[in-house]
Amino acid sequence: MESLGFDAFTKKIYINAPIESLYRCWSTADGICSWFLSNANYTTKKGEERTANSFIEKGDTYIWKWYNWDGEEIGQILEANGKDMIQFSFAGHCKVTVTLQDGKNNVLLTLVQSNIPTDEKNKLNVHVGCSNGWTFWLANLKAFLEHGILLNERTMDLREIPLASFQFVNI
Numbered sequence: 001m002e003s004l005g006f007d008a009f010t011k012k013i014y015i016n017a018p019i020e021s022l023y024r025c026w027s028t029a030d031g032i033c034s035w036f037l038s039n040a041n042y043t044t045k046k047g048e049e050r051t052a053n054s055f056i057e058k059g060d061t062y063i064w065k066w067y068n069w070d071g072e073e074i075g076q077i078l079e080a081n082g083k084d085m086i087q088f089s090f091a092g093h094c095k096v097t098v099t100l101q102d103g104k105n106n107v108l109l110t111l112v113q114s115n116i117p118t119d120e121k122n123k124l125n126v127h128v129g130c131s132n133g134w135t136f137w138l139a140n141l142k143a144f145l146e147h148g149i150l151l152n153e154r155t156m157d158l159r160e161i162p163l164a165s166f167q168f169v170n171i
Helices: 019-027 029-033 120-147
Strands: 009-015 039-043 061-064 069-080 087-088 096-100 107-114
Touching: 009 120, 019 087, 019 096, 019 107, 019 120, 029 039, 069 107, 107 120
Parallel strands: none
Antiparallel strands: 009 107, 039 061, 061 069, 069 087, 087 096, 096 107
């Protein structure tokens, strides 16, 4: 039996879409901005910026920006196999691994965020915050691919509301 702890968490969801569509949604700037980010820039190991539809590769770096959050996430692509697995650095020293398992009529997406520091601040901000965040974003990806709708807030500016990222489920 798997044990639970504050150093990692796993989120799973079945999505009724072709595995190629799911991989594209995670591995291109255009794809990841269709359901998750307001902006994504990827740079190759040679320092060249990737086009919006080119696939990420191991060693690429990224800068991500969200709706309703002024910060940005800067990280590195640790693995990208071109079909069903991506791993990237996230939230400091954490690793996020996304795997896709093709089924009969759907794809099982598994997301694991690991290497989470276990001090009290990171238990709240990274473990609880990211776990809640990924739960929403995976549901948003499912809604987008299966029904063509987005659930995240894009019209209301929530940035000035204290604790918005902990209280609004669709930020």
